[in-house]
Amino acid sequence: MSIVRFEIIAKVVELGSFTKTADALNMTQSAVSHAVASLESELDTSLLIRDRKKGITLTEVGQKVLPHIREILKRMDSIHQEIALVTNLETGIIRIGTFASASSCLLPKLLSKFQKKHPKIEFKFYEGTYEEITEWLGSGIIDIGFVVKGKSNPNFDLVPLIKDKMVVAYHPEHRFHTKETVEMNDLLDESFIMPTGMYQSHVEELFEEAQIKPFIRFEVHDCTTIANMVQEGLGITIGPELFLKTQQNIKTSKLNMQNSRVVSLACESIENASPAVKEFLRVAKGVFE
Known part of the structure; x- marks a missing residue:
């Protein structure tokens, strides 16, 4: 065979x-x-x-x-990597599942650090939703996946990276532009763009805790579309700082109530992972410690 x-x-x-x-x-x-x-x-x-x-x-x-x-x-790849380590000839490929904001804000810094030490390791990236990344991990399509705590299979081994706060985002000329911190109650009179995708639960938790209901003018699934609508002044939104702070023509402020998502790297089993994957996770710990 x-x-x-x-x-x-x-x-x-x-x-x-x-x-x-x-x-x-x-x-x-x-x-x-x-x-x-x-x-x-x-x-x-x-x-x-x-x-x-x-x-x-x-x-x-x-x-x-x-x-x-x-x-x-995967086992054969690990065998080749172990032999390569002994002979000082690094080899291997790491398959990574990622979502949009992790791709733009976390991966570049991590890859830069890793490839300076290990330039011969190759990468393949799969971008999707939390659910897709979890499925890819379980089926062995990817070796590592960026996940959010509470959205991944608890049987995976996790390496926490950052705590990503929820912030309010608005057009630069909006009345919030002078506020470092925005009260949840101040959102009541605003046209709100409700995300229906990966971080919707975090937004809903904030409104539930504040015991208020926003005036939802739009419900949008795609993160980039939401950002574009905010840029056009069509409404305000709440979302992860990691993503929103990188968007042009958008300002963000803290909220007086806190909610955040912990972004981690997940692996089916660190103990059984290939040498390249173990090293990647070790470097990630150092970069985001």
């Missing part, structure tokens, strides 16, 4: 296409098809369903087998 076949079928599932897999692995499409067919023949079962309309999906057996295939590939 060939590891190469495992790599090919894992890549086919990831990309959802034999053609894209062939391009990614520098192979012919027929070679990719042959490798998958050979593996299915060896296992005496079908792993993939090929449908012209729906594309490529996993069979019921494939859904059960794929996590084991990914685990074998």
Whole structure:
């Protein structure tokens, strides 16, 4: 049973296409098809369903087998990394799941520090929601994921990085622009843009604690869209400082009531992680200590 076949079928599932897999692995499409067919023949079962309309999906057996295939590939990568460490030749790839504000505000600083010490380690990034990152961690698609406490599987090992406060955001010419701290009660008369995405629960907790109901003029899921609407003066919003402080033509102020999210790096098991992943987590601790 060939590891190469495992790599090919894992890549086919990831990309959802034999053609894209062939391009990614520098192979012919027929070679990719042959490798998958050979593996299915060896296992005496079908792993993939090929449908012209729906594309490529996993069979019921494939859904059960794929996590084991990914685990074998991770173990092989760890073996190569351990050998590389002994011979002073670093190698390996780290797959990281991240959300928008972590990508723009946390990753650059962390990657800069890490790659100065370990320039030969490669990275692959997957951007998604809290829920998607948790799912990717559980299924082995990623090695590490940026998560928020309370939004991740409690069975994951966590490395806390920062406490990200909720702040109020508004147009620079808004009446709040002179206020360092805004009272929750001051939000009552404002057109409010309610986030319906990843940090909605934090915003709702603030209003519940203040025992007030905002005048919700818009409900918006996408963080960037919310920021653009605030920039146009269509309303104010509450959101994570990590994201909002990087937006142009937006001002932020503290709130008289505190609510924050703890952003952490999650790993299924630090003890069983590859040397590269362990080192990445160690560096992260130092950067955000």
